[in-house]
Amino acid sequence: MTTTDSDGSSTAVEEAITSTDPVTLSKVWGMGGMTAVLVGLVAGLLVSLERLDLESAGIFGSGDELFQFWSAHRVALVLLGVLPILVALGTTIVPKQCGANTLLFPRAAAFACWTWLIGAGMTVVGFLVDGGLGTPDGGGQRQATALTLMGILLVIGGLMVATMCILSTILSGRAAGMGLGDIGYLSWTTLVSGTIWLGMLPVLAANAVLAYVDLRGRPAVRFGAEDAIWEQLSWVFTHPAIYLLALPVLGIALDVISSATGSEPANRGVLLVSTAAFGFLSFGAYAQTFFDTPGTPIMEEAIYVLAAFAIVPVALVVLGGVLDLLRRGGSDLGSSAPAPVALSVIAVLLTVAGTVLGALRVVAPWDLLETSVTGAHFTLVVGAAIIGSVAGLSHWGEDLLGSPGFPGLMLLGGLAAALGVALIGAADAVSGFLGQADFTGVDLATAGYPDSATGALNTVSTLGAAAFLIAGLIWMVGGVRHLAADSEGAG
């Protein structure tokens, strides 16, 4: 009953919930993350459908309800979706790349996994029972909002503990003779991004605690006011913090293409420094608009603008490394590139596109900060992170589950996702230039009285959201079939 070493009599459920095996934990992280991505994509599609008519509420009953789904879309994709999938890869692949026999602190890793899962469940329930992260008109249920905040705190705690386990493995679990500079690109980018996550997530937790404590008081003084909660947490869903999701994807791309082409990047040192710089420029905890003092809005300050522009050449350097690998080893790929290679290249291109759009977004005369360019930027970067993560899961599928899985399905889903992300990104970016607000609400005033052409662009964006959701479903089917095949093989 204590340390239940398998005695052969335990059931599959007992095995699953008591396991400290990194592969089992990865399955939980991965499937949980993919499920959250699907939930986020469904919410995104509903919000897109609502935007087809900017003048009134169609699908949702009020602007508050729309806001709950709009914010749930971002929370689900970032905290409940992409980050856990990256943790899934870090839990299994990073120890292998470092030559470690297993993940360090496996019980803590299991604790992190279950804490995240429980927190994710609480967060979703909080959103579903009229809570979420506040609403513009204060129409949500206070207790449900409090439940969402507690769920977010558990999610943050789980992600932090898991990150610490992975970083400890990279540091202390490396095989003899392997220096920190010799580890795989995924491990290196995980080391950098993990360092930055551990710097940012506590700040996010502090924001959530502040909002929770004030929310529970009656009445809320400032931080817990329902129309103020989202703004305190929103920095983690936009530039520059959002780029941190794409950093491990750059590592995945370099590893995947390097492995497929059988060649090493010519300038490894440059790539290591570039990815570290990418991580540094992704540190976004300082960009808290809620704490702006009169006259110094952080999003118009030089540090914010400079970071947005500086990350573009850094991303281009990494793209150069990827293209160099393809140039030198492209002939080894044959007539058709393997699915993970194609998905990795798409992910890197979308990341670069995201950084370029992020730079355009902060150009002051265009006044795009509050427009749907922000949403387009989010979609490009998060879309790149999701596609890149799937490339990683597909590439290392055999290490994770013992069989290569269904690369055809993964590629099909990836192409649908790329199409969807491109459509959403392009349409929302143009809509932003035409004056459409990031959160459109259910009336023209909230939508920013955009140009009439945004109607057609919103239709295109909705088609993109549908394509992205279809991609998520295809990946889910592929993942479930892969897991089922693995279970049958084990049986």
Add this chain to the structure above:
Amino acid sequence: MLTTGFKLWFGLCMAAVMAAVFAGYTSGATETGPISVGWKGGIGNHVSYVIIMSAAAGLALVGLIAVAFRDADAAAQAEVLGIDEAPEAQAVVGNSLWPIFGALGIGAMAVGLVVHPAIFVTGLCILVAVGVEWTMTNWSEKVSGDAEANATARENLMRPIEIPVLGTIGIGVLVLAVSRVLLTSSVNGAVVVATIAGLVVFGGAMAISKRPEMPRRAVRGILFVGCVAVLLAGILSAVNGEREFHQIGGGASDDDAQVETDH
């Protein structure tokens, strides 16, 4: 020689310091404020400056630790230990209940903070118990190099505590749950429920005892399902509330003077 880890983290630290100073100067700081960490003047945007400078401090600490411990290289570890080859950093451990129970404890605390203090206290108790158990498990794994001997050492120490405590708690929870069911049922209904429950328990125990070849897995499954059913019934009954009790002679406070009526 400076290690790769030091270069990474100290490099990030230096970049963060420069970013903080830049952020200060470009947001209305005085000439000496940002470079003196606010000692000699204003630092501009307090939030961005403090957060970036705090990150720099953390990165500096990690960088210094990395260089002090040579990036935790296996060769450096072996040298410190005075052996030729460093052992595996992590021994493979078996399955464990403590992670999931710990997570459930924290989850209960979080829900309790929002819903009801009793749930919070329950979560806290679970977390404390898990903390003790987890600690003892870790201690026992370092008693010797023999896993079986370690497990025996742990059981010798903890079983005399675990069995009575868990037994008491289990009985208490089940009694509480069953009492909620009986208090929710009508007077006659309670008799029927108690009779059926008794027969089911007695009959089930008889059936199991007649089949000693039944797999342990099946017995555990039956017990698990039974406990969950009782707990769920107890929780639902508690939510539903007790049936009404009416007193004879209104105003009398003597418990003996109460009668129960069906509703």
